[in-house]
Amino acid sequence: MEQEKGIITSPGGRSDPWASIVKDGIVKAWPICLGYVPIGLAFGVIAQKAGLGPLEIGMMSVLVFAGSAQFIGVSMLSAGAGFIPIVMTTFMVNLRHLLMSSSLAVYLRGINRGRLSLFAYGVTDESFAMNLTLFRETGWDWRRGLVLNHTANVSWIVSTIAGGYGGQFIPAGAFGIDYALIGMFLCLIVFQLRGMLYVIIAAIAGLLAVVISLVVPGNSYIVIASILSATIGLVMRRAGYFKEEEQAS
Amino acid sequence: MTSEYLAVIVGMGVVTYVPRWFPLVFLTRRRLPLWLVEWLDFIPASILSALVVPYLITTGEPRHLDVLRPELFVAIPTFAFAVKTKSLAATVVVGMFLFWLAGMYLQ
Numbered sequence: 001m002e003q004e005k006g007i008i009t010s011p012g013g014r015s016d017p018w019a020s021i022v023k024d025g026i027v028k029a030w031p032i033c034l035g036y037v038p039i040g041l042a043f044g045v046i047a048q049k050a051g052l053g054p055l056e057i058g059m060m061s062v063l064v065f066a067g068s069a070q071f072i073g074v075s076m077l078s079a080g081a082g083f084i085p086i087v088m089t090t091f092m093v094n095l096r097h098l099l100m101s102s103s104l105a106v107y108l109r110g111i112n113r114g115r116l117s118l119f120a121y122g123v124t125d126e127s128f129a130m131n132l133t134l135f136r137e138t139g140w141d142w143r144r145g146l147v148l149n150h151t152a153n154v155s156w157i158v159s160t161i162a163g164g165y166g167g168q169f170i171p172a173g174a175f176g177i178d179y180a181l182i183g184m185f186l187c188l189i190v191f192q193l194r195g196m197l198y199v200i201i202a203a204i205a206g207l208l209a210v211v212i213s214l215v216v217p218g219n220s221y222i223v224i225a226s227i228l229s230a231t232i233g234l235v236m237r238r239a240g241y242f243k244e245e246e247q248a249s
Numbered sequence: 250m251t252s253e254y255l256a257v258i259v260g261m262g263v264v265t266y267v268p269r270w271f272p273l274v275f276l277t278r279r280r281l282p283l284w285l286v287e288w289l290d291f292i293p294a295s296i297l298s299a300l301v302v303p304y305l306i307t308t309g310e311p312r313h314l315d316v317l318r319p320e321l322f323v324a325i326p327t328f329a330f331a332v333k334t335k336s337l338a339a340t341v342v343v344g345m346f347l348f349w350l351a352g353m354y355l356q
Contacts, residue, residue: 034338038345056250063262068300073261086257091264096296098268099289105276113274120270125293126337176349179323183344185301186324187331192294205295206302213303213312225299226292233291234284
């Protein structure tokens with residue numbers, strides 16, 4: 001459906017000077033960085049309280065670069081979980097990036113594998129939402145997108161390490177920092193609600209997740225509820241519910 | 250840094266990177282079946298909701314319902330703010346501020 005748009009890659013991006021590419025990427029990354037700083041600090045604080053040092057925190061932020069998976073990973077580590085459960089949970093929590101990269105691929109045709117591999121590293125919920133909007137609505141290109149991704153990445157790494165260093169000086173609950181991740185997710189949910197069908201599916205997912213979480217121990221409720229509600233969404237869409245909403249969005 | 254910890258974060262990194270990388274490199278050549286694209290389209294809304302809602306209204310181990318938590322009271326105005334402004338950074342700050350206020354007055 002978006003196939004035709006994908007033929008046009010990097011409109012106007014080829015001859016731009018590096019300075020303007022870097023500036024554009026940083027300017028558009030700014031709201032993401034602002035969102036990452038308190039979350040990164042919160043993560044550093046929690047990781048430090050779980051017994052991780054700044055180097056260990058920084059290494060995780062560099063290697064994983066995924067907020068929610070890192071929070072879950074640290075809580076599982078401190079609960080004594082092993083390699084397989086942590087890696088499996090991380091995989092399932094981050095499987096959503098499969099869709100995000102699929103959507104972004106439409107705008108990244110004709111770019112070589114090395115550059116795409118570099119770009120892939122920075123695909124997060126926030127960079128995806130920002131880049132996709134910019135690709136769709138402006139002459140955004142992969143170079144600017146890459147700068148945006150890495151600017152966000154640097155702010156994440158630095159703030160998680162800073163949280164690890166400053167952790168012992170920040171009392172529990174200070175500045176409402178424990179709520180940063182939930183605030184981010186609440187806003188990201190709003191970004192997903194592009195029509196009544198998405199509102200209904202999100203509500204079903206939340207309800208199913210609560211019910212399953214009360215019955216099944218562990219974190220599996222997240223993936224089970226998501227798979228079930230996405231399937232319900234597909235069936236409802238195929239059955240023709242909210243068709244006008246879909247086309248309007 | 251222990252080698253066990255390094256193994257865990259390398260493992261987490263690999264399983265996080267592959268889903269980000271695979272579609273970018275291979276989807277430029279082949280297309281997913283339409284039903285899969287439509288199914289995947291519901292995943293972000295579903296997974297974010299499935300992550301957040303249980304956090305807001307359940308607690309403890311084993312989990313039980315608890316709808317009288319400041320997490321939920323703060324989520325309602327924060328969500329309304331996000332709907333109104335569509336601003337990630339401002340929503341994060343407002344949510345933190347309200348949660349901090351709730352911590353001061355609801356204890």
